[in-house]
Amino acid sequence: MEILSLLLLLDLTSFSQALDFWTSHVDNPKTRISGSSHHYCNVMMKQRGLITRSHCMPVNTFIHETNSTLINICATPSVSCGRxxxxxxxxxxxxxxxxYCYTKSFARPPDCGYRAKIDFAIIGVICVEGQPAYLLQP
Structure with a gap:
């Protein structure tokens, strides 16, 4: 019974890591928010729970691609993350x-002001059990 509990716990940990990735970084199709691209970041950071009462997340990346495109990244040959x-x-x-959503200077919760940069980029992820679990921020 202990082994089954441990396996379930490990599976839930992997699930939790993957869920955090999808919640924090994936927005496809891109949510339509009226106003500027900066307004998009302000709304999405709040909506996804990336702003707390005591902390403005300094940078976050939203990816506007299909789930299969992101899962397929895990099938590419892995490389070292760094030295x-x-x-x-x-x-x-x-x-x-x-x-990319970046905090503006002197941003303080709960009104964390963000600026946006819309781009195309090669992204790096750490995969867990064939699923993206962590995004490597630029």
């Missing part, structure tokens, strides 16, 4: 549609 990292990363084979 000091033991983690293995996977990178998209093509540029993907993204919106």
């Amino acid at each position: 000091l990292s033991l983690e293995r990363c996977n990178k998209s084979s093509q540029s993907l549609k993204v919106t």
Whole structure:
């Protein structure tokens, strides 16, 4: 019974990591929000729970691609995440549609002001059990 509980716990941990990735970083199709691209960031950061009463997340990336496109990143050959990292990363084979949201100077909760940069970029992820679980921020 203990082994079954441990396996269930490990599975829930993987599920939780993947859920955090999809909730924090995926917006496809891109949510239509009236106003400027900066307004998009302000609304989405609040809507996705990325602003707390005591913290403005300084940067976040929203990816505007299909789930299958993102899952397929995990099928690419993995590479080292960096000189000091033991983690293995996977990178998209093509540029993907993204919106970067950056806090403006002196942003303080609950009114964290964001500026947006709409771009196409190669993204890097750490995969867990074949699913993107962590996004490597630029």
